[in-house]
């Protein structure tokens with residue numbers, strides 16, 4: 001079969017039987033999916049033989065890069081020992097023990113326990129049940145409300161999709177579930193009005209105080225937030241935001257949940273985004289970078305304060321998954337964490353490739369199409385606008401220009417993702433300087449191509 005026949009064959013069979021996540025299948029099937037057949041380091045290869053730089057590390061997860069043989073070997077070794085056993089009925093196994101212990105060591109000091117799940121969504125569903133069980137155990141069963149933020153992403157299960165503040169998700173399937181309350185996000189570029197970033201950071205945080213005043217502390221169990229919103233468009237909060245949240249929650253009986261599914265394991269230049277922003281959370285959902293996506297695994301890190309209640313007075317927690325602490329996934333995660341530590345990849349993001357890419361990425365802010373170029377650690381965004389320097393200008397038909405740019409980027413050999421009319425980036429930590437140069441040159445070409453198209457369409 002020629003390569004183009006091969007691609008056509010995959011596409012036809014995919015269209016016939018496969019419903020993709022977050023996809024309009026009718027239009028996708030008409031266009032045809034890109035078929036990814038191989039990955040190596042920072043690169044993926046499609047069935048037409050194109051080599052594309054994976055600027056999203058899969059879905060923010062392949063932090064050690066594609067195709068690491070050590071992980072394949074660790075998986076194979078564990079498979080040969082015992083490929084599956086559960087952790088429900090008074091049993092455990094060596095990979096679960098070792099991974100729980102390693103996580104207690106690597107996470108911030110207040111975390112010494114983990115509840116294992118398979119994904120970020122399951123982690124956040126677990127958070128909802130754990131928060132409510134915690135307060136009920138303490139004799140406060142009315143503290144069921146969880147405050148979250150508009151444009152947050154916490155997964156797409158009933159619980160995760162409800163905590164998230166994405167209206168298109170809420171519009172299907174009867175979400176949000178009861179007792180989830182959304183407040184404003186700290187998105188200065190889009191919503192900061194005439195305020196400085198610092199003023200706006202305080203104002204956005206105070207939405208939490210207002211919610212507490214309105215709903216009552218006796219009803220609120222937790223506040224959940226991503227240290228940096230990822231899927232919402234790499235929204236890096238102003239420096240004043242997290243300190244103000246800490247001030248508001250100080251001495252209150254409200255748990256703080258830092259959703260570190262994206263920001264965990266080095267993405268922001270520290271092991272956890274909580275360290276980058278000085279967040280002291282009570283619960284911490286993790287997934288993605290825990291195994292660099294080699295196998296599905298996630299967890300909820302449980303602080304000593306919560307563990308004291310759960311382990312003891314809490315009694316049996318009627319919750320768990322067949323694959324909680326799946327031994328092979330746990331072995332893959334352990335090997336991934338070993339690689340991150342031994343190759344000093346967190347330090348690399350903080351001191352080497354992070355600053356190197358940030359400097360060049362921020363220079364893209366001078367392009368006539370870019371209203372803001374921001375990046376922390378290795379997660380960044382480019383806001384596309386019709387008029388500079390105003391932050392207040394926006395393209396009509398939100399999302400159209402972002403999608404045009406995203407498609408150019410793919411064609412030019414770089415995976416970036418579009419959110420509204422911005423492009424976002426989250427490359428592997430192993431990205432070399434030469435690859436970073438290629439990335440920035442390709443992003444620049446993509447902006448030039450998009451600008452020409454925007455002009456042709458009369459949008460600028």
Ligand code: PMP
Nearest residue numbers: 119120121153154155259261262
């Ligand atoms: N929380 C955050 C912050 C996420 O970014 C995601 C996934 N993008 C999730 C939760 C859900 O994770 P999963 O897709 O593994 O269910």
